[in-house]
Amino acid sequence: MINPNSLSGLTVLITRPSNQVDSLRRAIESDGAKVLSLPLIEINALNDAQAIQDLKDKVLQLDSYQSLIFVSNNAVSFGGEVINNYWPQFPLGVDVIAVGPTTAEAASERLACEVIQPCSGMTSEDILRLPQLQELSEKKIGIVRGQGGRELLADTLRERGAIVDYLEAYSRASVDYTSADFCNRLREAGVNVLTVSSGESLDRLTHLLADNRKKLQQLSLLVPSQRVGRQAEKAGYQHVHNASGADPLSFVRALGELGINEE
Numbered sequence: 001m002i003n004p005n006s007l008s009g010l011t012v013l014i015t016r017p018s019n020q021v022d023s024l025r026r027a028i029e030s031d032g033a034k035v036l037s038l039p040l041i042e043i044n045a046l047n048d049a050q051a052i053q054d055l056k057d058k059v060l061q062l063d064s065y066q067s068l069i070f071v072s073n074n075a076v077s078f079g080g081e082v083i084n085n086y087w088p089q090f091p092l093g094v095d096v097i098a099v100g101p102t103t104a105e106a107a108s109e110r111l112a113c114e115v116i117q118p119c120s121g122m123t124s125e126d127i128l129r130l131p132q133l134q135e136l137s138e139k140k141i142g143i144v145r146g147q148g149g150r151e152l153l154a155d156t157l158r159e160r161g162a163i164v165d166y167l168e169a170y171s172r173a174s175v176d177y178t179s180a181d182f183c184n185r186l187r188e189a190g191v192n193v194l195t196v197s198s199g200e201s202l203d204r205l206t207h208l209l210a211d212n213r214k215k216l217q218q219l220s221l222l223v224p225s226q227r228v229g230r231q232a233e234k235a236g237y238q239h240v241h242n243a244s245g246a247d248p249l250s251f252v253r254a255l256g257e258l259g260i261n262e263e
Contacts, residue, residue: 006032006256007033008032008033010032010033010192010255011191012028012035012036012191012193012255013186013191013195014028014037014195015038015039015194015195015197015204015205016195016197017039017041017074024251027251028252031252031255033255036185036189036191038175039175040174041198042172043146043170045078046168051168055167055168056082058167059085059167060086062142063094065094065141065165066095066139067096067132067139068141068167069098069099069141070097070099070103071143071145071149071153072103074146074169074170075144075146076098076103076110077110078146078169079169080106080110082169095116095132096113096114096116097116097127097133099118099122099123100122103117104116116132122244122245122246123225124150124152127153136161137160138161138163140162142164142165142167143166145169146170146171146172147168149200174204177208179207179208179209179210179211179212182208193255193258194220195221195222196222196232197224198224198246199231202223206236213236214236217236217238218239220239222243222254223240223243224244225246226242229242241254241257242254
């Protein structure tokens with residue numbers, strides 16, 4: 001448990017979508033840090049008629065899947081709502097798998113079913129180690145996610161013999177900042193810790209730092225996984241810290257280990 005005011009001296013940039021900010025902001029501020037929230041990517045409901053129909057068609061066939069994998073809280077929120085609209089009781093015989101404990105808890109609550117999650121780790125690589133996903137010849141698996149994203153999970157499951165469908169339940173859009181405005185707001189707030197919650201948000205952050213990249217990449221950067229950490233180091237960030245999770249508790253714990261003090 002982090003002690004009150006143990007994060008005094010930190011001003012933390014939160015870049016996650018606005019619908020995911022509140023719990024992390026409260027957790028950080030309750031331990032004495034300041035927060036600047038500048039979402040880099042926004043999460044939106046589907047608005048394309050064909051995409052909506054495609055999701056509906058796959059949800060109506062939910063009982064034909066052996067496993068359904070939720071890759072994020074957004075997948076549970078948007079995908080779970082559609083599932084509940086057509087399946088008042090979640091179909092028996094379909095394993096529900098979630099990336100990380102927070103997503104697993106949300107899926108269990110929304111769908112009123114048991115949820116499988118990795119014993120440790122919160123990435124696609126950790127999901128792929130589950131015993132339920134090893135022998136998959138002709139098994140049908142659905143991956144609930146947003147439009148676009150990493151292909152590792154689906155590609156590996158197909159290599160193991162699975163028939164894989166994407167149930168794309170929401171869309172992403174970059175938030176429009178100019179590089180100058182974004183970097184000025186960081187300086188004005190006195191940000192001394194950067195955070196990202198995905199490889200996608202890291203790419204967007206790096207793009208916005210632009211001409212200020214060399215200086216601002218000297219700040220501590222909190223990432224949710226080893227994979228994103230390697231991506232950050234390759235992009236030039238000098239002080240990368242793996243929080244081993246994107247949930248508020250993991251981020252606050254990692255912030256408490258930074259050892260940055262107020263000058």
